[in-house]
Amino acid sequence: MSDDVAAAIVPPANVPAQGSPLLVVRGLLKRFNGVVAVDHVDMVVNQGELVSLIGPNGSGKTTLFNCVTGFLTPEDGRVSFRDEEITGARPDRIALKGISRTFQNVRVFPGLTVLDNLILSVQQHQEDSILKRALRTAQIRRLEAESTERAEFLLEKVGLARVRDVPAHDLVYGQRKMLEFACALISDPELIMLDEPAAGVSTALVDHMKRYILELHKQGKSFLVVEHNMGVVMDISERIVVLDYGKKIAEGKPREIQENELVREAYFGS
Amino acid sequence: MSQGAARSTRLPRWGRVALAISLVLLALALPRLTSSGYAINAMITTVRWMIFALSFDLVAGHAGAVSLGHPVFFGVGAYVAAILGPRLGLTFISDMLLAAVLMALLALLAGIAFFRIRGVTFAIGTLGAAIIAQLIANNAFTITRGPMCIQGVARPELTIPFTETTLRVAEPIQYYYLSLPLLFITIIIYLALTSSRLGRAFTAVREDEVRAFAVGVSPLRYKLLALTVGAGIVGALGSFQAHYVTVVCPSEMSLALTTTLLIIVFVGGVGSFRGVMIGALIFSILPRLLEAGGTQAISPALQQVVYGVILVAVMVFMPGGLDDLVSRVTRRLRKAGPREEQQP
Numbered sequence: 001m002s003d004d005v006a007a008a009i010v011p012p013a014n015v016p017a018q019g020s021p022l023l024v025v026r027g028l029l030k031r032f033n034g035v036v037a038v039d040h041v042d043m044v045v046n047q048g049e050l051v052s053l054i055g056p057n058g059s060g061k062t063t064l065f066n067c068v069t070g071f072l073t074p075e076d077g078r079v080s081f082r083d084e085e086i087t088g089a090r091p092d093r094i095a096l097k098g099i100s101r102t103f104q105n106v107r108v109f110p111g112l113t114v115l116d117n118l119i120l121s122v123q124q125h126q127e128d129s130i131l132k133r134a135l136r137t138a139q140i141r142r143l144e145a146e147s148t149e150r151a152e153f154l155l156e157k158v159g160l161a162r163v164r165d166v167p168a169h170d171l172v173y174g175q176r177k178m179l180e181f182a183c184a185l186i187s188d189p190e191l192i193m194l195d196e197p198a199a200g201v202s203t204a205l206v207d208h209m210k211r212y213i214l215e216l217h218k219q220g221k222s223f224l225v226v227e228h229n230m231g232v233v234m235d236i237s238e239r240i241v242v243l244d245y246g247k248k249i250a251e252g253k254p255r256e257i258q259e260n261e262l263v264r265e266a267y268f269g270s
Numbered sequence: 271m272s273q274g275a276a277r278s279t280r281l282p283r284w285g286r287v288a289l290a291i292s293l294v295l296l297a298l299a300l301p302r303l304t305s306s307g308y309a310i311n312a313m314i315t316t317v318r319w320m321i322f323a324l325s326f327d328l329v330a331g332h333a334g335a336v337s338l339g340h341p342v343f344f345g346v347g348a349y350v351a352a353i354l355g356p357r358l359g360l361t362f363i364s365d366m367l368l369a370a371v372l373m374a375l376l377a378l379l380a381g382i383a384f385f386r387i388r389g390v391t392f393a394i395g396t397l398g399a400a401i402i403a404q405l406i407a408n409n410a411f412t413i414t415r416g417p418m419c420i421q422g423v424a425r426p427e428l429t430i431p432f433t434e435t436t437l438r439v440a441e442p443i444q445y446y447y448l449s450l451p452l453l454f455i456t457i458i459i460y461l462a463l464t465s466s467r468l469g470r471a472f473t474a475v476r477e478d479e480v481r482a483f484a485v486g487v488s489p490l491r492y493k494l495l496a497l498t499v500g501a502g503i504v505g506a507l508g509s510f511q512a513h514y515v516t517v518v519c520p521s522e523m524s525l526a527l528t529t530t531l532l533i534i535v536f537v538g539g540v541g542s543f544r545g546v547m548i549g550a551l552i553f554s555i556l557p558r559l560l561e562a563g564g565t566q567a568i569s570p571a572l573q574q575v576v577y578g579v580i581l582v583a584v585m586v587f588m589p590g591g592l593d594d595l596v597s598r599v600t601r602r603l604r605k606a607g608p609r610e611e612q613q614p
Contacts, residue, residue, distance in 0.1 A: 071480065091483035100484075107481040111473055120470045124486030130495060134462040144466070183485070 019047035022222050023068065023099075023191055028077035030063050030246075037063040039246035040077065045191060050213075050223040052233045054257075055243035056266055061226045062104055064243070065195055068224075069101050070094040082190065096125060098190035102180045102197065104226075110169030114160055114179055117168055118151035119144070121183040147186075154182040157212060174205050181209060191222045198229040210236060234258065242266065297450060301443050310442040314514070316554035317449045318507065322527075323534040323550045324460045324543075325503040331541030332464050333496035334476030335385065338528050339396035342403040343373040343501040345523025347508025352420040352518040353413065355509075362426035362439075362513055366452075366506040373505025374498040381497040385490055400525060407520035419519040423512045445514050452510060456503050460543060463499065472496065476541070533577055537584045539593025548592050553577075 023045040030038040038060040045051045053061050066072040068079050070091035079087045086094050095101075100121075108117050126143050127133075133140060155161045158178040163171065168179060177200070184192055197213075198206045206229070213236055217223060227233045233240065233254070240257045242250040244266040250257060257263055281289065301310050322344065330336045347369035355365040380399070387395050407414050414420065426439040426448065439448060464472060474482040475489045482489050512518045534553050539545020560573050588595050 069484070071483065090488070092486045092488045095484055095486040103481070103484070107478055107484070109474055109477045109481060111477050112470065116470055116473075120474055120487075121485045123467050123470065130468065133467045134459075136462075136466060140467065187486075 019049070021045075022047045022049075022082060023224065024078075024080045025064070025068065026078045026080075028064065028067055028079065029075045030060075030067055030072060031075060032063075036246045038067060038074070038243075041243070041246070041248050043241050043248065043251070045222055045224050048217075048220045048222055050217045050225070050236060050238045052225045052227055052237040052240045053243065054227065054230075054233055054240060055249075059243040059266075060246040061243055062195060063246075065101065065193060065224075065226060068094075069099060069193065092124070098187075099193060100184040100187060100189040100191070101193040102184050102195050104195045104199070106173070106176050106180055108168040108171075108176050108179050108183065111167060113165050113167055114155065114171070115148065115151055115164050117179055118154065118183055118186050119147045122147050122150065122186045125187045150186060151182075154186055158182045159208065174201050177201050178205065178209070185216070191224065192216075193224045193226075195226045196228060197225065198227055198232045206232060294454075297453075301446050307442050310446055312554065312558055314442065314446050314449055316551055317446070317453050318511070319530070319534060319550040319554045320547055321449075321453055321456045321507050322504060323531055323538070323546045324456050325500040325507070326531045327535050327541065327546045328460060328463060328496045328500040328503075329493075330535060331546070332469075332472040332476060333493040334472075335493055335497070336393050336532075337384075337396040337497070338393050338525070338532075339380075339400040339403070340500070340504065340531060341523045341525075341527035342400050343377060344504045344508040344511070344527065345403065345407065345518075345520070346376065347373050347505030348512040348518045348522045349407070349414060349420070349508075350505070351509035351512035352423045355512075356424065362424075362428065365513070366509040369509035370502040370506040373508075374502035377498045377501030378494060381494045385493050385497075397525075397528075400523065400528065404520055404523050404525075407523060414518075414520065417520060419517050421517050423516045423518060425516060426513050439513075449510065452506060457543075459499060459503065463496070464541075464543070529574075529577075533581050537581060537591055539591030542591070542593040544596065545591050545593025548596070552592075 021044050025041060025043045028038050028041045029036070041060070041064060043051075043053075053064065055061055063072065067074045070086070070089050070093070073088045077087070078085060081094070081097060081099060084097070086097065109120065112120065123143070126147070127139065152161065152164070155164055158181060160175060160178055160182065163175065168176060171179065177197070181194070181197060184194065194213075197209055201209070210232055213223065213225075217236075225233070225236070237254050240250075240252065240254055241248060242257060242260070242263050244262075249262045249266060250260045252260070300313060304310065322340075326337075326340045329340065350369040350372055351365045354360070354368065358368075360368060384392060384395055384399070408416050410416070411418075428437045428439065429435070430437060437444075439445060462468070471482075471487045471492055474485060474487050475492045479489045508522065511522065530553060534549035535546055536549075537552070538547070538549020556576075557573060560576060584591060590597075
């Protein structure tokens with residue numbers, strides 16, 4: 001497939017812009033040992049938008065995620081967030097700028113309790129003086145109390161209130177998944193990037209998560225979601241970006257993507 | 271401690287305060303219970319190992335970087351007291367401060383270089399650095415006098431505030447009381463760095479660096495924090511040691527010290543204040559028990575074998591160390607109710 005064909009199928013003018021661009025990716029290129037994982041991809045997430053990133057296994061979705069969040073440095077191209085260039089910035093800096101993410105293979109801190117996992121996910125956003133922390137000033141104690149309150153609210157929301165003080169390594173898979181999801185929300189980020197939130201989660205839990213994502217979206221939160229579960233993708237997305245072999249092969253509303261020949265070919269090979 | 275919250279063995283606040291006060295009083299009263307110089311030397315050794323092991327555990331147990339070069343900061347700290355101290359005309363206290371500051375700076379530079387490597391490679395790299403440091407100490411004869419050692423390091427002289435009197439420290443019991451403030455400061459720093467928000471961030475760095483980045487924690491920053499503070503503490507301790515034994519030899523940074531540190535921390539309970547303190551206590555007392563009252567019933571070589579067996583046994587049967595054992599016993603004693611049912 002040549003670039004011309006892809007460009008012809010993807011008319012960017014079709015994409016309705018809601019609000020100003022929040023995350024802008026331009027010409028992103030990443031190779032691993034000569035294999036092109038992300039091939040000059042352009043994409044935008046606008047303020048308040050819910051965008052899904054789909055594609056067959058190995059199409060470069062997670063690599064793109066990692067380039068945006070600073071875990072990988074792209075070889076070419078630019079990433080900017082809120083009009084500020086963040087290409088190649090350190091992942092902790094990018095996180096503190098207001099992009100939170102989850103991981104495909106669920107990462108929570110096993111030795112910390114559920115509550116501590118949540119507070120840790122917000123504490124770095126609050127203040128950054130090691131001395132204040134060591135002395136545990138009144139300000140720190142107030143922030144701890146606030147974070148605990150917010151954490152308890154979220155635990156209620158994701159159904160983990162009863163395991164608040166349990167170390168994360170004692171949680172079952174679905175609970176870890178919900179914990180990681182809650183951790184991605186607690187710092188009130190501008191952009192929430194979820195890497196396969198529905199994978200390996202029971203149908204009931206998927207429904208629960210879906211409803212909560214939509215609720216947050218209604219409140220104006222922006223999302224970029226990688227997901228294989230097409231039911232979920234079609235239900236929640238405003239716009240879908242399709243990758244195949246690292247290239248963007250289509251972009252559009254859920255119905256347009258469902259009817260797209262190239263997408264069918266990429267997924268089913270016919 | 272943040273990890274402590276997960277265990278159900280925490281005492282209530284008043285209980286912890288009471289326990290802390292009684293332990294401090296015990297530490298203060300202990301030398302009054304004996305007139306034996308041998309016993310008081312054993313107490314000084316215990317305090318020394320507590321400080322040494324706590325500073326090591328900041329790096330190994332909390333930042334998760336097992337540095338085998340930790341005694342280098344101790345040895346160089348001792349050399350600072352022996353070589354720079356007299357030339358700069360420093361007193362005991364300022365000597366310790368100088369050693370602490372210089373070792374913290376050295377650790378900062380070493381950390382920036384060594385934290386580029388991870389896991390086992392990091393351990394091996396720091397082991398190499400320790401060997402090199404000892405080689406230098408042995409061979410830079412004009413500076414360190416090599417294996418001849420630097421002798422005659424001045425005993426501490428303390429001017430008592432608001433008086434003209436100067437206290438010359440020479441008796442073991444005086445050294446013991448001089449070592450206690452250093453231990454208390456170490457404990458306060460250790461607890462401040464490993465509890466609450468900093469403790470959580472350290473746990474993050476130790477358990478999963480990738481995830482740590484994602485929650486906005488810079489692993490390098492926290493590792494450097496642990497290493498510089500740990501090195502500063504142990505540098506001050508090295509200076510104290512120089513003024514105590516009045517001799518500084520290359521063996522002050524020998525790998526035997528690393529072995530003992532590893533045993534104390536891993537047998538006691540890595541990353542646990544209680545475990546490290548228990549470990550330091552046991553491994554300060556144990557060699558003296560093995561000596562069976564000074565008659566050398568067991569040769570030092572056999573002593574190492576005993577240590578080795580203990581280390582292997584603990585790693586196999588209770589990987590959490592003695593601290594974990596204490597937790598399990600207290601939990602059972604209290605018959606803590608079954609953990610809340612987990613919903614799937």
